[in-house]
Amino acid sequence: MAVAVTMARMKLAILRHSLKGDKGTMMASGGTLGLVLAAGTIYLAFLEGDWLAAALAVWMLGWIIGPVFSGGGDETLRPEFFSLMGLPPWRLAAALLVSAFVGVAPVVGLIALAGLVVAATSPVNALVAVPAMVLQLAVFVLLSKVAVALLGIALRSRAGAIGAGLLNGVVLAFLGQAWVFAVAFGQGAQIPEFVRYLPSGWGLLAVQGDYLGLAAMVVLIALLLAAWAGLLTRRAGANRPSTRGRRPMRARNGREAVVAKELRTWSRDLVRNHQLTFALAYGVFFASAPLVLGWTDMLPWAAPIFIVMAAAMTSNLYGTDGTSLWLALMTPGSSDVRGRQLAWLVTVGPVAVLVAVACTLITGGPWAVILTATAALLGGGAGLVPLISVYALVPSTDPQKRGGNPLRTSEEDGALTGLAYLAMVLVALTGAPAIAVATLYGWWGVAAGLATGALCYWGLGLLADRRLTARGPELLHLMRTGRRPESPKPSAFKLPDMPAAHRTIVMICWVLGAIPLFPQGVVAAIMVSNGQLRHSWFLATYMEPGLRWPVALGFVLLGLTMYGTGLWLPHRAKKKAAAG
Known part of the structure; x- marks a missing residue:
């Protein structure tokens, strides 16, 4: 117990000193959005039916899938920090669980679970709601921890990385399109009864008189804690490099060498495999979800959504590669930015075109708008990914030094999340003019899309190349130390x-x-x-x-x-x- 209390105090002290600057702002913004969602959850508790059970199921999915998009979840206290203390795995897991209750997300989750008090069927059950809220939150936290640990193991193989990306993309798209299923339920369909019996609904069962829900949560918490303790022992295992033979790289100039290196990175780096699969799964499922309502108009937009999400996931391109930036700096004239642009386009482009053609064939159109959007966004993504990366680079862990949580590529997970949202907005804006032309003038929009895409590819790439040439040593210093050198000109994104x-x-x-x-x-x-x-x-x-x-x-x-x-x-x- 003393260890758990000490860890909780440690985390509280760290968070207290983190409430300044950009990280504090991101924490406040996330907390505000969370409070809005929590208020909506409490409101659903006043409605008849299983709306609260469905909302709690969404919260559970959010706890499981949220860490994928936020850099591996909250790891203010890493298990590796305490490896030399000789604590048994179960005791370390229990102490980390206690410390996990300290933070903005657990507080917001506890407020959302206050809906259990509203749903109580008697004054006695209202008292039962208090332990039910704590146990339900512990279930959410442990599910999140176990999911992250399992994903870390999955990311040690290519098949696991692809499978995890597929699953995570589908789940996050479901959360983004939850309104579709809510409308479907509101148009005559019923919320499935099994939602009440998911782990997210056991607290609700308890406050409605079925006290076995409390016992079930206690048992589940014990099982999840044991599973997490076991997974923590495997966390320190390093990724083993492949011993398969590789064809030698052949390049006639520096740009081709960069392209070859980047294409091999896209095929070998399991984190990039996961990111690309995640973006594809998200785009396809997000666009196909409205088919539940019989609405087919969004399906052709699967390819544009995939492109925007792929750009968001790779917006810290230079940061993800770590200190290998010195290779580009020590090879003048290698056209590193242009090579990375071409490799990104070769990796994302064919998949995007295939998805665009297939989904548009299913619905029969609108061909001009979708082809325009695909062309414009591909050029915009290829131009903005390196530009954002060199202007707003977030220091990340070198690939060969990634720990037991491969998703944790940076200490600044809030900055990475903000960078992803920024990339989504900017890439979408690059396609807006050409899409407007296609909407008004039909097939002329395709020419506009090709033109704006080519302009973004060339112009934004030129800006990124000039930035890398002028500020390359400072960026390498930032990657090596995590500190930005003193500069009279602040970053445009800060x-x-x-x-x-x-x-x-x-x-x-x-x-x-x-x-x-x-x-x-x-x-x-x-x-x-x-x-x-x-x-x-x-x-x-x-x-x-x-x-x-x-x-x-x-x-x-x-x-x-x-x-x-x-x-x-x-x-x-x-x-x-x-x-x-």
Whole structure:
């Protein structure tokens, strides 16, 4: 018990000193979004039916799949830190479990589980809800820990990395399209009864009088704790290099050498295998989920979604490769950026084109728009991936030094998550002009897509190459030490010094601004213009005739205002700093 308390105090001290700068802002933004979702979960507890059980199942999936997208989950205290203490695996696992309850995510999860108090069927069961909430949260945390540990083992083989990427992509896409299934249930279908009997629903069963739910959670916690303890003993195992023979690389110049090296990295690096499979699975399943409602219009967008997600997953391209950056710096004229661009395009492009053609054939169109989007986004992704990586590089662990959690490629998991969201927004914007042309003028959009894609590929790649040439030594210093050298010019992607409240507002605006702007604004307006009324979660389609367009346009203005606020506050802070 003393060890557990000490670890909890250690983590609390670390978190207390981490509430400054970008990490604190990201933590505040994530906590705010989590509180909104927790409030929605509590609201569902007041509704009749199994809505709360379904919401808790989604929370459980979020705990399992969330670490995949956030760099391996919260590992403020790593098991490796305590390897020399000689603690038995079960005791180490129990102490780490106690420390795992310290943090923003567990607090948010506990607030969401307060819905169990609302769902209690009697005052006695309301008292039962208190231990049920704690046990249910322990189940979520342990499921997350075991899932990360199993994924770490899976990422030691190519088949495991691909299988894990497929599963994670499908689950995260399900969470992103949960509204589709909610609407399907609301249109006459019933939430399956088995949802109540999933591990996520055992606390709900307990507060409704079935006290075996408490006993079942205790047993499950013991089993998961034992499994995690066993997996911790295997965590230190290193990846064994393949001993198969390899064909020698042949290249006539520096660019071809970079392309050959990158293509081999794409085929050998299990983390990249996982990222590419994850992006593909996410794009296909996210676009096909609305088929549950009989809506086929999103299916052709599987390829554009895949491209955007692939760019997001690889947005820290130079950082992921670690200190091997010195190879490029010591080989002037090797065209490292151009070689990486071409390798990324060769890896992602054929898959994207195949998915675009196959999905568009199934629905019969719109050919011009989808081919335009595919061409434009491929060029935008190939240009932005190296550009973002050299301008906002996040120091990462060298591939040969990755620990028992291969997803933990960086200590700055919040920065990596922010980088991924930034890449998604920017890559999507590179395709917007050509898609607009295709929507208005049909097949002329394909020419526009090819032109904008080529321009992004060349122009953004040129900017990245110049940045790498001018700041290469500083980037290598950042990779080696984790500290940025003093520079009179701050990074364009780094927030200036400003009050913590303003930083939180900026992050909230950037993270949530897309919701009113695109789905509730632009997409809803298109549906209203096409006569698609009372459709899924788009609020404007449910309004009276005189309010449909004002509501849609109001959401567009709200989204633009949020993004404008997210730009104006840092700009004002920079001007104030320059004047002072």
